[in-house]
Amino acid sequence: MTGSAPWPPALPPALSHAELLLFQHLVEAETGIHLSTAKNALVANRLSRRLRELGLTSFAAYHAYVTARGNEAEKVRMLDSLCTHETSFFREPRHFELLRDPILPEWAAQGAKGQRPRSLRVWSAGCSTGEEPYSLAMTLLEAFPRGSGWNVEVVATDLSTWAVQRAAQGLWSQERARTIPTPLLRKYMLKGVRSQEGLMTAGPELRAVMRFDRANLHVPSTWPQGTFDLIFCRNVLIYFGAEARVRVIQGLLERLPATGYFFLGHAESLIGITAAARSVSANVYAPRPGPATLSRE
Structure with a gap:
């Protein structure tokens, strides 16, 4: 017609x-x-x-x-x-400041004295499109660069298969670089040219320490194996029901050694949920020795 x-x-x-x-x-x-x-x-x-x-x-x-x-x-x-995929590089900067001083220098000193293994495993549980785990990788590599004798591994998981695939790709718009400190941006990211103009990608040093997989925090059998020195589970548990939140927190704390740290988002807290961890900073916890006591309140 x-x-x-x-x-x-x-x-x-x-x-x-x-x-x-x-x-x-x-x-x-x-x-x-x-x-x-x-x-x-x-x-x-x-x-x-x-x-x-x-x-x-x-x-x-x-x-x-x-x-x-x-x-x-x-x-x-x-x-x-x-799934919700709100994220950014170096989101909640004070957490990364806490890593830079005092956590990582303390671990470096302990490693030099033979008081701890010269290795670090970090889990970004709820990695979204990768900005958080890559921020962690940059922070860790600044303290423990290649050739320093330290082994660094950053494990990143998410419920969303799409998000994990995007994170593993390590490719973002250059607009996402605004929250990356300039020295780290120049050192660890590559600027796209020609067909990739306007984009940036993670450089080889970052990719060498990263591992990505899909994991459902509600199903522990899907979690990565082993223990971790740091677990970042930020702005994830706020979406969980009360009983599921308790189970996940208990499981995550069991994956930390006594010297490890558990990071939550700015709107999250363990107050009234567990006595198995002590607060070391706002939204940052360390395992407390002794049997875990958890509440569903």
């Missing part, structure tokens, strides 16, 4: 309260994350595209599709869609 215009894409169906509860129960059972009823618009917005792609006309139908036997891949895709 001459002069005709295409029909606008179909509007997404409304997400009813009953449908929201279906996804609320599913997500909490799978991940420990609690979707409040205030998340109705967010859930509808993030899942509606998949409904259109599958030709489904209701969120209840999509829930049935996700939970069908043998459809684990779609379940992972759904969880990816609902």
